Amino acid sequence: MAFPGYDFASNFVEINRVGMHYLDEGRGDPVVMLHGNPNWSYYYRNLVHALRDRYRCLVPDHIGCGLSDKPGDDRYEYSLARRVSDLEVWLDHCQATTNLTLVVHDWGGMIGMAYATKYPERIRRLVILNTGAFHLPATKPVPWQLKLARGPLGAMLVRGFNAFSRGAVRSCVTRRPMSSEVGDAYCAPYDSWAHRIAVHRFVQDIPLxxxxxxxxxxxxxxxxxxxxxxxxxxxxxxxxxFVFDAHFLQEWKLRFPEAEVHEYPDCGHYILEDAAEEVVPLIGDFLDSHPL
Structure with a gap:
């Protein structure tokens, strides 16, 4: 199946008898890009195109997401700890365990930073895109959308009607509407009840x-x-x-006061869609200006 702007070779590795799909594009220092929910490696397509001429871009689809296998609960534990373990096994498989740059978004932040704090000596640069690596800030209420998806109607909405994925392609871009072709690409891997299991489990696994x-x-x-x-x-x-808002950004600023911060007042959760023309070159310049 072809997806607009996603002209990459597919790679697969088996982790505990479950297949993980990933991109491995370019050569140079490894830049590891970790997506969140309900998207997949497609989210990073423009950044991979921009960086692969001088960096090795490694982009997994978390198990149950994108082009990776979508096992049932009997074959896979959809938990944060398992995600972090998968990341470690995959990076070992790719022989990418030194001089890492992490680019993280949404759940990718929690997964990636759990790995990074376990192996801080492996991490050389960090790019943070609307994510968290800490508990819900005390000043931040749980969004109603997440409450609904975690509640009694959650399975029917998320897995029956694909409401979480379809809702994201509409509500997570706020500068301009996402094209139908790109929106369809985001949702394409989640085309049945069985294939939406990870989308639902990610929401259920949020530790509150x-x-x-x-x-x-x-x-x-x-x-x-x-x-x-x-x-x-x-x-x-x-x-x-609507989730990773000013409350989360303030927490990042408090913890990392030396960070270079760029805010986009008119942009939403999918910052690499809303502001690709600005953010993608900015990330490239940031990496180039901090050589290893």
Whole structure:
């Protein structure tokens, strides 16, 4: 199946008998791009095109997402800890364990920073795009959309009607509407009840209180973020994100006051869609200006 702007070779690795799809484009220092929910490696297509002439761009589809396998609960534990383990196994497979640049968005931030704080010596640069690596800020209420998706009607909405994916391509871009072709590409991997399992499990796995699965891992990761202060950090932020909003951005600024921050008041959660013309060159310049 062809997707607009996604003209890359597919690679696969088996992790615990489950297939993970990933991109491996270009040569040079590894730039690892981690997507969130409900998208997939398609989110980074423009950034890969811009960087692959001088960097090795490594972009996985998390298990259950994109072109990766979509196993049932009997074959895969859809948990944060498992995601972090998958990332570690995959990077070992790619022989990419030194001089890493992480580009993280949405759930990719929690997954990537859990890995980064476990191996801070491997991380050289960080690019943060509307994400978190800590608990929900005390001043931030849980958005109603997430409450609805986590509630009794969640399975029917997320897996039956694909409401989370379809809603994202409409509500997560606010500068200009997403084209139908691009929106269809985002949703294409999630074409059935069975294939939407990861989209639903990601929402269900958000640890909001002590005792929730993953809560302790988020606590541990947040407590170790200081280990990454030596790595240059670029933050590009869509201010109209309904989840990762100003409350999250303020937390990043407090933890990393030396970070280079660029805010986009008219942009939403999918910052690489809303502001690709500005953010993609900015990331390239940031990497080039901080050589390893």
């Amino acid at each position: 209180r002590s005792g929730d699965r993953g809560f302790d891992l988020v606590t541990e990761t947040a407590s170790r973020l200081w280990l990454l202060k030596g790595a240059p950090m670029l933050i590009c932020w869509g201010d109209r994100d």
